[in-house]
Amino acid sequence: MVRGISILFVLFSIYICCLYSTKANANNDNDIYSLSLEELLNIPVSIATKNETSLAQSPSSVSLFTRDDIERLGLRTLGDLLTRVPGFYSMMDSVEGNLSHMVMRGHAQNYANTLLVLLNGQRINDDYTGGINYLIRYFSIRDASKIEVIRGPGSALYGSNAYSGVVNIITDSTPQISATLGSLGTSALYWSDKVSVADWELGASINFYRDQGENYHNVFDRSGLQTSTNDPKTVQQLNLTTKNDQSRIDFQYLHSKRQNYYLFRRLRDGVAEVELTHWTVYGSHQLLQNERWEVDISAGYQNATRESLSALAAGSPAPNPSPDFLFGIDLEYQSANIALDASYQFSDNVKFNLGSFLSTSEIPRSYLKSNFDIYGNEDYLGEVVTFDANDSQRTVLDMTRRIQSVYAQSEWQVTPQIAVTTGLRLDNYNDIDNALTPRLSLVHALDDNQGYKLIYAEAYRAPSLGDLYDEESGLTVGNQSLKANELTSMEAVYYWHGAQTAFTASLFASHHQHIVGRSNTDDLSFLANIGSNKARGLELQLKWQPSRHWLLQSDITRLFTNRTELAEGAEFTPSEVIAPQTYLNYEVHYTPSDWSFSLSGNWRSSVESLSKQDELLLINAHIIYRWSSNLRWQLSVKNLTDEQYFTSTYSPLGTDINNQPVQELPARGRQLNLELTFQL
Template identity: 25%
Template sequence: MHIKHTTLVTSLLFAGLATWAQADEPVLEEDLAQAYGDQTTITIATGSQQSLRRAPSVASVITAADIEAMGATDLDTVLKAVPGLHVSRSANSYSPLYVIRGVNSLLNPQTLMLQNGIPMTILFTGNRGNIWGKLPIENIARIEVIRGPGSALYGADAYSGVINIVTKTAAESEGTQVGVRLGSFSSQDAWVLHGGQVGPISVAAYLHAGKTDGSKEVIDSDAQTRNDAAFGTKVSRAPGTINVDYKAVDASLDLSYGKWRWRSGYKLRDDVGTGAGITSALDPTGKTQSRRMNSDLSWLDAQVLPNTGAGFSASYLYYRQTIPSPLILYPAGMRFPSGLFPDGMIGSPEFWERQIRFSGFLTYNGWVGHALRFGMGHDSVDLYRIRELKNFTFTASGLPVPAGPVKDYTNIAPYLLPQKRTVNYAYVQDEWTLAKDWALTAGVRHDRYNDFGSTTNPRLALVWDARYNLTAKLLYGRAFRAPSFGEFYSANNPTIRGNINLKPETVRTTEAAVAWQPRRDVHLNLSAYRYDARDLIRTSPNAVAGTGLTYNNIGQQTGRGLELEAAWDVARDLKLAFNYARQRTIDKLTNKDAGNAPHHLAYGSAEWRIDDGWLLSSQISRVAGRKRVAGDTRTPVADYTNVDVAITSKQGKGKWDLTLAIGNLFDADIREPSVSPGLIAKDLPQPGRNWMLQASYRM
């Protein structure tokens, strides 16, 4: 029982007695600086728990303090800081694509996103779900990004990289904080964050609600513009604005008691606009909704027996995609050779999923020179319901045919039938000290899927502590991406016919990395990699001409690149960071650039603590060298330089946090590639200059 006493906190800033004014703070800081060292170390010592040390990799960790210094309010802004990671947009609903090391695709299922170590993956699409909105960061304690393969530990989809979002514990969100935020595009947000004790139970709770009209960038010509030209109509909504409006509710509750922890979350994205249109034809009226509920119970004892640790978790995820306002795939009055669509081509694909996952692990370090980890698990994932309303059918070649008014096709010819998947897996990893300063981490994981069969993925990491301030790593790993249910089972649409004979996509990656700290205030990291990706899933024409397209494991690509990172704490009040990544990816089918992913990514940031409580920060990112995919004759996607600035102030004894942030300060014309060969001719425009003002109060 924690008894709260009234605490009288009074500030005494009385005037007078100037005899010991000035110069006191530096002296004081000196005392604390001697005990702790630099400010970052104080933050570590007084702040959040450290990341779990699992396996050597090329990784970045972004903490809540880093996020706060950036003045960022959503995940996408934060991830721009990760070397070799480019935040792009999907032509389908403008959802974010986290393109790591040039592995680019329409839905980005090759980047695994975890929340507290549990996959956020949606079965239908294989990614995080297309109706995403944005992810607010107030409840994030840290973000861990692993570049390169991670299937030996994390299983499916840890292909080009893993993004693990770790939410705040009771200790990390200590007390109660309320905040409001206003910004461009009529964006409004409010949240409350609480951390405390109820009896012996630590409680962390978070609630956020927000809405935005979204930026109103203009698209000059869209997929329907092309149809208009081909079929003599004039019904395209272009030029018109993109539709990236949404309403959001996020909630989470984290209860922990001793070694037990029960976390639950809720994420609603409602009235979500269709971006540039689901089929790249502008649709100002279609609205989508996603609802995600998750709950996981875990237990962890790092010393259950001498030298032995153990843990397990059971998790549940419910996800549904619904369409509150039907999607207008092509606008009213559009015509195909198959006929006229007086009301437009309308479709509302909906689905419901539930996923149950169990996992457990044991660690053992009683064998001198070895640190062993064993794990196993079972996933039972179920896309258990679908619903489809539409007003069209298809010809055998995949051409839509008008079918009168909108009807329920759920039981007639739906786009997918409910499906289940079970996965059983086991892994083992040993961190073996080979010789003085040399360690070899070897791991392998075997996954057995009821649909495509088995896959085994090894990982090797040789780490050499060459000097007290220099570490070198050589890494090899194989990873896989499981085919999504859409790719497996898509039906009744001849242009994206599912294929139950699909194999997983695989990738073999070799990496070398060096970390060097030449001075106390300078950190340097360099990594180089090459990979060979096989069995990439793409659609290809069926053997019988004119019968549409089917998903097949036909793609193959190779990539290589390097990433350089530098961080320099110039002075106590000034920090600079810089990173540069370059990559080249070749599509082996065409022997041409795989396209769309930037060859060059450069990022710089500065954090300047102007005065006690005031922090000015700026991020500059340069994105360059985005070639087109083979067959797309458009000029390359234009390079751009984006500058964000933020000023943050802590007032009232640190109780008030005020942030003013300006995104895209110089109003650069930023575009992300549209679907080839150019359904939206001038690509997907991104927000111009925008502002955000935020105030929060800690009770």
């Protein structure tokens, strides 16, 4: 299959190059970075208020990634993007596994379940974990026209999981076809197109990706049977869109499969694999628009399945051989929602937003599978059997979550220089306590170039269906008495921008309460509210565009305080153990004529849980050559210096020969990809 794709890539390249053997004249107006700094700062964003406003006037700390940014940096997946957000530090392992987590302003929690991800305004987090990588991995952002990110709480608008951040991926595919070959046996094909039919625009895109994985050596194996592993993966993604001025319908299908590497914190090459299938359909329609009112209705449905298998216990070798104790979970998740959003222009200076949200979610299928009779006498069965004969064998109780929500927001332009935004949201749950989340912000423009923001916000992360209703998943036992994680956040922001330079400084203070984690009592491991955390820090961002061909930007996050207090019996890794105290992102970009060169990456200070207590600098390179107005070559190199490093895990993999916990995963080394793209 890989050889076949390679041949197709070469033939495709020869064909396109023959068509465009006469290179177009250099056109400095077609730089990949086509917007000036002032133009970028004036691009409207809507994630912070659901109303369009400029970045500077947004009543939250918001980052914006345009299509140019995504292409310039060679970002291809959601995981790639999250490494570029100020205040975020991605500890996603090389395969975005269950042990991954995101550090956001010092706070980290399993499954990255304190980050809400939206696709065209539709939430795609699952309610089983609350996170984004248990059922969805390797999410392609090739179709994104722009991506908006709130750095900080967003629950007053978006509810649960809009806790440490919110990401909204806004799609609008550009007609193109591309083929990629790379190291690790990487091959990929991407196609997108759109046509107009009457007053409707129809769009579609297809993405295929596969690689043979990195080869890791001298790895930790709690069973002591192997010292190496790899992480091959395949991905297929389909997106369909139809829209006009009033309505939009999106369909997305994503399937991924990963083999070997760590699963259930164990290694067993040739056995371990996880296969995920996720699809969603979403529609929206503008019911009313006039000088005062704008009313929209939307609805969505998503379904996901997860099939996994590994070895909980390794078998015995000769002369008394015994089979591996295989273990896996077959799980299905589904949810549906409907929402009504309205805005009312009360006067020239006052605008109100009102909305309601109804959703239901459940786990209709969740069963263990094994080659041993785990519900009987543990007899060997000879083959893997799914234990789904009756409800008593469910790994997650058959419970349905229903949420009814309302929110209100006001934007008041007190003076031409001062704007005040207030918001309040009430979420009513059928299985946990209700949540009331307020926010208040003030934006004061001191002049045309500078100003400050004062932001107070509260947020929460509802206990997930897994937190509440897990019975026996091989991990832990749920607790139906859990309280929601709660966050109180205060932030002071100063911003300044000129024609070529922009600078932002953000001081933040966060107080996390009722953190959910494992607790042990009488040899029983169950989930509980086990502690609190206080984090204080500073984010600095600098962007400098000395000419239309040069761009230099960087951001740094420094945590002054990151302290967790735990209850007795808590089995929990504090954020300060798995998060660096200081971390930064950087980019240097140069575009002479038809060429584009970028060096980017990140740096972090030491991480306590890692065996190698060193700072880490990662460098990525991205080169683009525009053969013509329709054709370009791209060379991407991740981890240019081939650093051999580890990422921290949320839970230990086991203990080493010295009885010390092992809490790190090997990350991929240098990766090279060559991509040829033709604009249709």
